Amino acid sequence: MDINCGMYLLRFTESAVKSGKVQEEDIDRALLNLFSVQLRLGVFDGDHAKHRFGHLGPSDICTQEHRELALEAVRQGIVLLKNEEDFLPLRKHEVSSVAIIGPAASSTSVYGGDYTGFPCNPTSFLEGLRSYVPRTTFAAGCMDMPCETTVGFEEAIDIAKDADIVVMVAGLNLTEETEDLDRHSLLLPGKQMDLIRSITSVSKKPLILVLIGGGPVDVSFAKEDPFVASILWIGYPGEVGGQALAEALFGDLNPGHLIDHYY
Template sequence: MCAYNQVNGVPMCARKDLLQKTRDEWGFKGYITSDCDAVAIIHENQTYTTSDEDSIAIVLKAGMDLNCGSFLVRHTHTKSAIEKGKVQEQDIDRALFNLFFVQFRLGIFDKFNDNRLGPSNVCTAEHRELAAEAVKQGAVLLKNDNGFLPLKRSEVRHVAVIGPSANDAYAMGGNYTGVPCNPTTFVKGMQAYVAQTTFASGCKDVSCNSTDLFSEAIEAAKAADIVVVVAGLNLTEEREDFDRVSLLLPGKQMNLIHTVASVTKKPLVLVLLGGGPVDVSFAKHDPRIASILWLGYPGEVGGQVLPEILFGKYNPGGKLAMTWYPESFTAIPMTDLMNL
């Protein structure tokens, strides 16, 4: 998918060098689509071209095959581009070839393929294993003082899992999440490893605008051998067309972490959810927070995989998708990507 932004002043969907590179150097055999209305903004917002027809011509010739949205057919833009000689038949043929090639590979045109897909096609053990593998490979260990992780099962009899997302399957799914087949929350997953697992939300929800539930979290933390605090974001804080206004943890989440950390028997483990960086510089040098683990949005098997990571079955050796500068996060302006 080619995105909205520009690279060196050229819209992504018009970058023939980059789009063609996926085929020539990476061996990509699929089709390239635009992000929704990324073609429309080339003329309307970015003013990179002088007309809608020019926008259509430049993306088709660059190697884009499919437009997300109605721009190519709206007001007969593509027809007009053809009539004005800006788009040739071979440009259309190339895009159609890539689109139909994928459909033939999927068997859509096979005689006995009725194309009736349902839950039985996705809610399989194989797909669940693949989802779990994605979590394992994507988990990032941001901090691990004195080799605190992995934990030893023989030494952990009681775990407290704390946080508004710790027992919420909804929080584990990111934008455009489908309907999970059999979600496993972090609490449920931990209970499979450590029978005496207690849960306290600490906050009513991820926005965490009150300390009313802190006392319950404090009592749970005091009683446990190990405390895991699940903090970060969900779709009430970030999603498409709904950007964050701050890189800090929402509401009083930071206060919750500090409060819990002050009463635990051992330093706690901080688990972060979210699609982008959050400012956890407060935890970086805090000896009461032994480990910080970033999981992104781990999906329906996130709860199953978390204890497997914490107890050393898997090494959280993933890499962040972007560089974090925790000491200067709050000084970074939140810019409009359309203008980059």
């Protein structure tokens, strides 16, 4: 009960006390823990500038040190789930064009997930890849992450036909998972799976699937599909996600390990 970021306690605590499921002593303990931390931080002691963190200001935001820390965090978080015949890493001198597909490929607003501030000069996956391969084209494929229609499929198919390498970005965002919102399925939302299959049917080579999101998704169809060469899980990569993804695809970093199981 110490910290509840949603509406659960607001909705149910009173009835839980009245029914005897929660004792007032439990609430007192939670409040003691909560306010003890604030007292230690000096929240109630007047001039905050005189306290431990009172010297921090706008100049401490978006520093190079913080950006490097954000980059190191996402570098350590990327996981390679599949890599048939050592398809990755790509070799820059062998790739003249890339097509990156998916609404999250160019929308950095997705990369923060929940509980995030305003990013500093965010780098999209599209921008990250263009820093390695200038001839990188983009199509959303789906209108948004829920991907409830096939509007946009045709444009995605067209750019996939012409590219040496196709990178497909799929997965979740806060319309699928957040506080007080449970997912009803482990599958990719809407018609994302259909889009992936449409792209694999026309691409010159097997594609690279990049998964974004906080929770696991069932990508067994892609695991078994020979036209999906590699699968990368990148989570919610934050403001420098584009740089980190490009580094992973071209071998400038070695992906790490998952905290859960994929089947």
